[in-house]
Amino acid sequence: MTPSAELAGSRRRVPDRLDVRPLDRFRSFKVKLGVLVSASVTVAALLTQVSIRAGIEPLLALPLVVIAALVFTQLLARGMTSPLREMTGAARAMARGDYSRPVRASSRDEVGQLAAAFSTMASELEQTDRMRRDLVANVSHELRTPVAGLRAQLENLVDGVTEPDPAALEVALTETERLSQLVDHLLDLSRLDAGVVELDVEPVELTPFLHEVSDAAALATGGRDVRWIIEVDPPDLSVPADAARLHQVIYNLLENAARHSPAGGRIHISAARLSEADGVRIDVHDEGPGIAREDRSRVFERFQRGGFADSSGGTGLGLAIARWAVGLHGGTIEVLDDPRSPHAQEGRSSLIRVVLPLDSPTA
Numbered sequence: 001m002t003p004s005a006e007l008a009g010s011r012r013r014v015p016d017r018l019d020v021r022p023l024d025r026f027r028s029f030k031v032k033l034g035v036l037v038s039a040s041v042t043v044a045a046l047l048t049q050v051s052i053r054a055g056i057e058p059l060l061a062l063p064l065v066v067i068a069a070l071v072f073t074q075l076l077a078r079g080m081t082s083p084l085r086e087m088t089g090a091a092r093a094m095a096r097g098d099y100s101r102p103v104r105a106s107s108r109d110e111v112g113q114l115a116a117a118f119s120t121m122a123s124e125l126e127q128t129d130r131m132r133r134d135l136v137a138n139v140s141h142e143l144r145t146p147v148a149g150l151r152a153q154l155e156n157l158v159d160g161v162t163e164p165d166p167a168a169l170e171v172a173l174t175e176t177e178r179l180s181q182l183v184d185h186l187l188d189l190s191r192l193d194a195g196v197v198e199l200d201v202e203p204v205e206l207t208p209f210l211h212e213v214s215d216a217a218a219l220a221t222g223g224r225d226v227r228w229i230i231e232v233d234p235p236d237l238s239v240p241a242d243a244a245r246l247h248q249v250i251y252n253l254l255e256n257a258a259r260h261s262p263a264g265g266r267i268h269i270s271a272a273r274l275s276e277a278d279g280v281r282i283d284v285h286d287e288g289p290g291i292a293r294e295d296r297s298r299v300f301e302r303f304q305r306g307g308f309a310d311s312s313g314g315t316g317l318g319l320a321i322a323r324w325a326v327g328l329h330g331g332t333i334e335v336l337d338d339p340r341s342p343h344a345q346e347g348r349s350s351l352i353r354v355v356l357p358l359d360s361p362t363a
Contacts, residue, residue: 028109028110029080029109029110029111031109032080032109036073036076036077036080039072039073039076040069040072040073043068043069043072044065044066044068044069047064047065047068047069048061048065051064051065080107080111081111082104083103083104083107083111083112083114083115084111086101086102086103086104086115087103087114087115087118089101090102090103090118090122094122094125097129099122099123099125099126099129101122102119103115103118103119103122143179143182146175146176146178146179146182147175147179149171149175150172150175150176150179153168153171153172153175154172156168157172177220182317186317188248188317188321188324199241199242199245199328199329200242200243200244201240201241201242202240202241202242202243203238203239203240204238204239204240204241204243204246205236205237205238206232206237206238206239206271206280206282207230207232207235207236207237209243209246209247209250210230210232210250210269210271210282211230212247213247213250213251213254214228214230214254214267214269216247216251217251217254217255217258218258220251220255224258224259224261224263225263225264225265226258226261226263226264226265226266226267226286227264227265227266227267228254228266228267228269229266229267229268229269230269230270231268231269231270231271232270232271232272233270233271233272233273234273237271237272237273237280239279239280239356239358240358240359241329241356242328242329245325245328245329246325246329246356248321248322248325249322249325249326249333249354250269250282250284250354252318252319252321252322253284253318253319253322253352253354254267254269254284255318256318256319257284257285257286257288257350258286260286260288260289260350261286261287261288262287262288265286265287265288266286266287267284267285267286267287268283268284268285268286269282269283269284270282270283270285271283273358274355276358278355279331279355279356279357279358280355280356280358281353281354281355282353282354282355282356283351283352283353283354284351284352284354285338285350285351285352286350287350288350289348289350290338290348290349290350291335291348291349291350292348293348293349296334296335296349299319299335300319300320300322300323300333301320322354326354326356329356329357330356330357330359331354331355331356331357332354332355333352333353333354333355334352334353335349335350335351335352335353336349336351336352336353337349337351338350338351
C-alpha cells in the first residue's frame with residue numbers, strides 16, 4: 001500500500017465518538033430491535049408530555065419531537081450496525097491486500113458473532129496470503145539455484161571452457177537431479193493440498209526394506225563419507241504400510257541425515273516393536289549439529305531447515321513430505337531428545353522417530 005493509502009486507512013480507523021453501544025449487553029439482535037423501538041416510543045412520549053406542559057404549540061412541538069426521537073434512534077442504531085460498517089470497510093481493504101483493518105466485536109448477539117468470525121477469517125486469510133507469498137519466493141529461489149548451476153556448466157561446455165569429461169557431466173547431472181527432486185517434492189505437496197492420495201497397504205519387512213532405502217540414499221548423496229548402521233529387532237519385523245510412501249519417508253530422513261553428517265559420521269537406522277497398541281518405531285539418528293528444541297515442530301513445515309543456515313543443498317521440503325506421508329498411515333513423526341548426542345546440553349538433537357500403527361491404515 002502507498003503511504004497515502006496507509007494514512008487514509010489510519011484515519012478511518014480512528015474511533016468514532018458517535019459509536020456508542022449501550023445495547024451490547026443483549027445477546028439477541030431481535031431483542032435489541034425491540035429495545036430500540038420501545039426506547040424511541042418512550043422518548044417521543046416523554047418529549048410530547050414535556051411540550052404539552054411547556055405550552056408549546058402542537059404544530060411546532062410535533063416536528064421537534066419527531067426530530068429528537070429520530071436522533072436518539074440514530075445514535076442507538078449506529079452502535080448496533082457499526083460492526084457491519086467496519087466489516088464492509090475491512091472487506092474492501094482485504095480486496096486491496098490490506099488485512100490489518102480491525103473489526104471491534106463488542107456485542108454478544110448475532111452481529112457480534114459475525115464480527116468475531118470475520119476477524120478470524122481475516123486473520124486466516126492474511127496467514128494464507130503470507131504463506132502463498134513465501135511459497136512463491138522460496139520456490140523461485142530453490143529453482144533458481146540448480147537452474148543457474150546447470151546453465152553455467154552447460155555454457156562452459158558449449159564455449160569450450162570446460163571439457164565434456166565425466167566430471168563435468170557429473171556436475172550437470174547432479175544439478176539436474178536436484179532440480180528433478182524439487183519438482184517431485186512440489187508435485188507431492190500439490191497432492192497433499194488436493195488430498196488426492198491412495199495407499200496400497202501391504203506387509204513391509206523392515207530389514208530388507210531399510211537396507212534398500214539406505215542403498216538408494218547412499219547412491220543419491222554422491223557417496224558421502226558416512227557409515228550406515230541398520231538394526232531391526234526382531235530381524236523379521238514387518239509393518240503394514242504403503243511401501244512407496246514409506247520408502248519416501250525413510251529416504252527423505254536418510255538423505256537429510258547424510259547431508260548434515262560430518263565426514264566419517266555414522267547414521268543409525270533402528271526399528272523395533274513398541275507394543276501392539278503403540279505400533280512400530282523407526283529411529284534415524286545422525287551425528288550432525290542437530291535441531292534446536294524450539295525448532296522441532298517448525299522443522300516439519302515447508303521450506304524450514306532446522307533454524308540454522310543450511311548450505312547443503314536441501315529444498316526444505318523433505319521433512320514436510322515425510323510428516324504428510326506418515327500422517328497418511330495414521331502414524332507420528334517427531335524429533336526426540338538424545339542424551340547420547342554431544343549437542344544434548346545445547347538442546348539440539350538429530351534423533352527423529354517415526355511411529356507406525358500395526359493396524360492397517362486406510363486411504
